[in-house]
């Protein structure tokens with residue numbers, strides 16, 4: 001199974017006077033075109049889809065995503081507004097229509113996809129409260145023998161000095177780590193938020209953070225070599241090695 005991951009597009013409304021409004025739209029447009037060429041089975045979007053959680057930004061996002069050919073699975077970031085996100089994607093039936101959290105499972109593939117909502121209104125840092133802990137524990141416990149890929153906006157570990165204590169409550173990070181450690185069917189955890197490319201072992205599985213699609217806010221990339229191209233990740237999931245990830249530059253020749 002091939003999964004494309006995109007993240008942190010921070011889309012602005014067309015009428016925004018932010019200097020990067022047009023650039024960010026262009027980054028996502030180029031990424032969508034390139035993803036289509038790779039023919040993934042699914043696309044996972046790890047949050048911060050828009051900059052301010054505004055309706056006009058979601059309308060622009062929706063336009064930019066319209067030509068994406070593979071099924072798209074969204075999880076919110078701290079920049080997203082869950083009410084507006086739900087309203088912008090009413091046809092995405094996997095998004096819970098009500099309730100506090102936009103978490104869900106996708107059972108349509110060989111690998112089970114589990115989206116975790118790490119956001120709370122008005123909170124920049126991650127949250128993984130007891131209700132979410134209970135949901136994930138039960139969800140993973142229900143199918144212990146099925147390969148499962150998790151995705152979430154906030155990484156549950158520090159990244160150098162740039163991202164330290166990313167969750168409001170450290171005990172919630174430990175709870176997430178405990179649940180995943182108890183579930184060896186988890187083949188990986190995909191994250192956004194940090195805007196850096198990071199690969200590491202975590203909780204008995206492999207974690208990935210991807211650079212932001214918005215090139216004006218990404219970090220840790222050789223910008224001379226990248227030549228302003230948006231960068232995203234392709235993840236190949238298989239029985240043997242588990243999660244094999246590679247960096248793909250949008251617009252790069254195949």
Ligand SMILES: [Fe+2]
Nearest residue numbers: 008048193194
């Ligand atoms: Fe972000």
